[in-house]
Amino acid sequence: MMIQEPLSTGHPLADTAARFVWLLLVLPLLGFLLNGWLSISAAAKIGPSDPGAAHDDHAAADDHRDDAHIGHDDHPAVRHKFAGLVSLIGPGVLVISFGLAIAIFIAMRGVSMEQPFVQTLFRWMPVGDLRVNVALQLDPLSMVMVLVITGVGALIHIFSVGYMQDDPGYPRYFAYLNLFVFFMLLLVLGANYPVMFVGWEGVGLCSYLLIGFWFSDKANADAGKKAFIVNRIGDFGFLVAMFLLFANVGSLDFSGIAANIDKLPMGGAVVTAICLFFFLGCTGKSAQIPLYIWLPDAMAGPTPVSALIHAATMVTAGVYLIARSSLLFSMAPVASLTVALVGGLTALFAATIGLKQWDIKKVLAYSTVSQLGYMFVGVGVGAYTAGVFHLVTHAFFKALLFLGSGSVIFAMHAAYHATHNHADDAQDMRNMGGLKSKMPVTWVLMWIATLAIAGIPVFSGFFSKDAILSAVFERAQGSTLANASLLGIPGSALLYAVYAFGLAAALLTAIYMTRMMLYTFHGPSRTGEGAQPYLKEAPWIMTGPLVVLGVLSAVGGWLNLPEMIPIGPAGIFEKWLEPVVGANTARIAAGGGALASGTEQALIGTAVAIAITGIVIAFVRLKPAALVPKSVSPAATGFERVLENKYYVDEMYDRAIVQPTITGSRLILWKGVDVGLIDGLFVNGSALLARAMGWLGSQLQSGQVGTYAWVLVLGVLALLGAFARVH
Amino acid sequence: MNDFLTTLHYNDWILPALLLIPMAGAVAVLLHGRMSPQTSEPNDPSTRTLRRLVFAIFSVEALLSLGLWWSVDTTSTAWQAYFSRPWIPQWGMRIILGIDGVSLLLILLTTLIMPLAVLSGWTSVKEKLHSYFACLLVLTTGMLGVFMSLDLMLFFVMWELMLVPMYLIIGIWGGQRRLYASLKFFIYTMFGSMPMLVAILYLGLRTPDPFNRPSFSYDWILNHAQLTGSATLWLFAAFFIAFAVKVPMWPFHTWLPDAHVEAPTAGSVILASIMLKMGTFGFIRFAVPLFPGAVGYPPVRFFVLTLAVIGIVYGALVAMVQPDFKKLVAYSSVSHMGFVMLGIFAMSVQSVQGALIVNLAHGVSTGALFLLVGMIYERRHSRLIEDYGGIAKVMPVFATILTLVSLSSIGVPGTNGFIGEFLVLVGSFRTQPLFAIVASTAVIFAAAYLLWALQRIIYNPLTKAENKHLPDLNWREIGLLAPLIFAIIWLGIYPAPVLDKTREAATRLVHRVETSSLSTGLGSNAEIH
């Protein structure tokens, strides 16, 4: 209806499949509407016409109504009545979207993408000189993201068909998931910051809804709310960055900004501020210090959600934002240094917490925070290709890890359910062990992902992580970043520090991932005797997607081989993203040369050695056989306890920020200013004053006629006297 | 559509018709009350007829007003649907009606909300129905009159006219502390409008027409008033008090929580959706264009912006700790209306247009929130958040709609709330960056207070026995929320047509302030006498 002529008619993509790019958005949206409708219409019981009167006699009538299990984890296995239809629509729209994405990708391969392909759908906010349209932009960067989102997304949707099959909120789940994909695609396809922001907040919203999917548990609802509010702090940064951009550049379109970029001086305060505010947005969405706290709690959602939203796609939106804004960031070395530093610190910090977590999903959550830190190191040092490359490989292996853990939890749940065990925690690794023989496929695939994330050669993670670390080293040796300084510390020193953080985090990653594998799959089983027969591999609808992800995790590195490892064509990914980020990378790297091949070999050697060391340490030090189930585990002590409690950061935020705000609002603003000062003193005070004056006046009325007469006479005399004086 | 309306001479009669229909309706309702026995039986045939009659009146009103969307040329600088007749000629008072893009949207909002307000009390209001409906009808005339009047005296009469029925609605059909609340509402508003009356008289007497009679015509005063700098400031202050109470701006807001909490659902909805808009409309139509010198004067602007931003943050923080859901929404109104004031006084095209959208969006979203609160109140007879919990299980439709409306109130993109807030902030950042940044923090607090409340009402475990059998919304309730939900999404996704309607008015307003701050001798360097 409102589709207009594409803005860039004459673009080589205009007559290809790319002109259906809007369909990519419409499909998941349609899925959302259909599934949402099915969900509501199945759940709704339209109320009586007079709700006030009907309430009482209604109560007794169906006292034994099924205690509606919607929104509860603990449910009898009853298929939803629309389950079949939903299983078709939910994953279906994603598969079609993925097909379309492939078609567009093929079309894009054939043409030169010097200019992005922009499709304007309709006017959105045309106000004065602000012209914001709902417009989509296709370029190599958004193409990569679209492929990851629809591809990995489709796999996770399929996995969910099995994982969520018995959940009473089945259609609601797929409605949210479809809506999430819609917003995520909008985020990466938006041709201007406001449209991107719609996606940005939209994915946060879906994340909120999905974390709190089993909302009848207060902890889940809390986690959802926390995620949304913490994300909003980041969104505040995104908003301010947009305001700064509009006030200084006069445009919010990506192309408009590029055209007017000379209004911003290179390295100036304004562009630095813009980038720092954008980065504040990233710390929220992508869980970096200091706003990472919501992500571990977000594991309260269903596990496929953790895989899709909190590992593969949404949390990487911040990395995408910086890659998308690489023009701005490459002009602000101080901001870029900040990004790299915060990324490095987060990578290390989260990895240490990951060492002592017992919940299998919490380990993966902190691992995600840590890996996101790597990506920010990459985009921070201007290695945009490397950052996005790590984003892609991470999407493969982390989605695999989460789905694998989902399979494990699924099996554990089934076992506990069958043995009516409601006391033990199905996600705690202390209750697992020995699953290798029960779930061999999952075991193999998860080892592949573990080796990938640890950075063992030929697996995908090795290539992407290595690209980031060598880029840091290269920049430290000479670049605009090395010449800049942050808080008085020279850039090159900072970058060497970031490199060290990266290496340390790599060591810890290898340790905690191996630890997770050992405790989950190896050693004796701690699940309990009765549960043993029920622990088994998940159905193929769940294992199938795992296998695909396993292959991708293993060979994903071939997308971007470094030149010095000649096992295939080098740098495919690099060349693909060249039109988008090439010039910006060059701007940051200016003043430094490529690494000598000897140095590069040494760097790779170090990284591999460290990864192997980590795995070996884990194997040597950790004894799965000595582990006891959670219920009989002793409490941790000393530093281990600090780690287990995540350095008490949540508690600190709560005491320092949350509680003072709430208490202050209640006692000072509401009870003090509102009720006390304004209402008490001014409003009711003036009423009181009026009454007091009235009371004073009434005291003159004695009711004694004699007194009145006296007053009257005296008054007359006074008047007479006054007249007499005048004349 | 437009041709059809032209053949009806639609523009010639529509505005007086919109004012007269509810008045006539009120008379009809009271007559009906005289003729039929008073009864509180909800299904009594005469009561039923009465309800249908009133709903029909409001529906006719809404349908008639809808034509304005097409018939009015908002790109014109002239008043649209202009209507002018003598009223009290000796004193230069005329009945002058006319609208532009700003009032067009507010009139449509009013005529949309009123039938919904009637529907909202379909089963819950049982006492003194005739008087209740008569109050609603008179109120409508008053509110529409405020939006249409182009004579300052007529405007003042309408302004006071809407006060009395609302006072009665709160005072008679309200909750426990209704007398305190209604009196507070009445006196607060009177406290504000008396200085305005003096200012209007001053303006009228100081701006005589060519025959040397006083003139209260808006256009005449706008173009011919000769004011000294200090007179401008005093007059602006008088108007400011009247409108600031109505907006309400911090610290003149404390009547609002009480009035909202005690008012019946229809009263709360009308208060939030329409009557609060009177204040901001007053600024846009009267206070700012009549005294651009005062608005352009930096200390004044700084003062108003400070109050606006305090209201934004303060309202959000206080909303967070309210135990009563209605009070929470009331304080959130303080916050939202602060955005409108920020937008108006930041004086850039984006911020002013944004302010108008926030005005509209707040009317829709907060109206819907109050309707929803009314619905659960009717079922559970409690407004306390802690009395609920987990009711998404038993009332999934209610929960879905409440979530959607809350999100729009938070300003999640894709809903109406975002467009307004974004435009206000992006526009005010250009002229007043510090104020804009402080105001932006409200996006965080807004999420905190509404999501927290949402969680405690519809999520969490369903533990309380009283809540386990709450019936879900019925078709009447779903139907009355549907237009609001439609508006929430439409304004969020495709607000361009609405923005087009207000472009001319907003541009003119900004231009007037920008160009006249010096000519009235009130520039930053000018001396004040």
Place this chain on the structure above:
Amino acid sequence: MLVEALALSAVLFTIGVIGVLTRRNAIIVFMCVELMLNAVNLSFVAFSKLYGATGQVFVVFVMTVAAAEAAVGLAIIISIFRHTETVNLKDINLLRG
């Protein structure tokens, strides 16, 4: 002649005022009020010698009003007496604030 009449009027008026101010019995206070009225009447008549008959016309008015006042006033006093069994003004303070 005029001076004497005015002097008498002043004396009568003062007696009336003092009576109103000092007496506590409602009837007596009432009579003192009448006395004041008549003092004024006297001065009206006296002045009419100087300024024409207007003063005498006024006297007729005042007398009419005084008669009406006496009727109403006595009725009130009687009904107060019936109610409180006293006509002492000290004990009657219905208008006290």
